[in-house]
Amino acid sequence: MNKFRHFFLVACTLFGLSAVWGTTVVAPTFDQLVSQAEMIFQGAVTDVRSQWIGAGVERHIVTYVTFKVEDRFKGNVDATYSIQLLGGTVDGETMEVTDTPKFSVGDRDILFVENNGSQFVPLVGISNGRFRVQREQTTGRDVVMTNEREPLSDVSQLGQNEHATAGRPLSIDEFKGAIRTKLANP
Numbered sequence: 001m002n003k004f005r006h007f008f009l010v011a012c013t014l015f016g017l018s019a020v021w022g023t024t025v026v027a028p029t030f031d032q033l034v035s036q037a038e039m040i041f042q043g044a045v046t047d048v049r050s051q052w053i054g055a056g057v058e059r060h061i062v063t064y065v066t067f068k069v070e071d072r073f074k075g076n077v078d079a080t081y082s083i084q085l086l087g088g089t090v091d092g093e094t095m096e097v098t099d100t101p102k103f104s105v106g107d108r109d110i111l112f113v114e115n116n117g118s119q120f121v122p123l124v125g126i127s128n129g130r131f132r133v134q135r136e137q138t139t140g141r142d143v144v145m146t147n148e149r150e151p152l153s154d155v156s157q158l159g160q161n162e163h164a165t166a167g168r169p170l171s172i173d174e175f176k177g178a179i180r181t182k183l184a185n186p
Contacts, residue, residue: 050088
């Protein structure tokens, strides 16, 4: 009964906050992704670990996602880096936050990180700040996908309309080039 009471209090608190502030996320443009991010890096997930933190009504689950950093674009990022997300599963108890990206060991991503450790999802635009790196089976080249696994074809259309995912997916090198160009010419 105590676990149910805790879950109920957390759910009421989160519902109350969403009722006050709303939960709609406006997709950021590419310029906003790059400028708002404190850190931008490419990495491979090496560990996903959830745990309870806090005490009493402040007790909640957080998930730590650790990356082996493969490439750095912005900010001070070490060889490994962890992000902290609100929610997860511990000992069969799950706390889930809508629209939070799900990570698995082996995932390869480019992340636009902001407010790590103080924001419930420390990515610019929540799931919009995660781009998956995926190998095309037909060509063998690495391409860029959105968090929803849609091919990213045009960075200038991000946050504008649906045309960002219509067409041939960008290669990882094209996407990295776009990031570096934007950083050099803010």
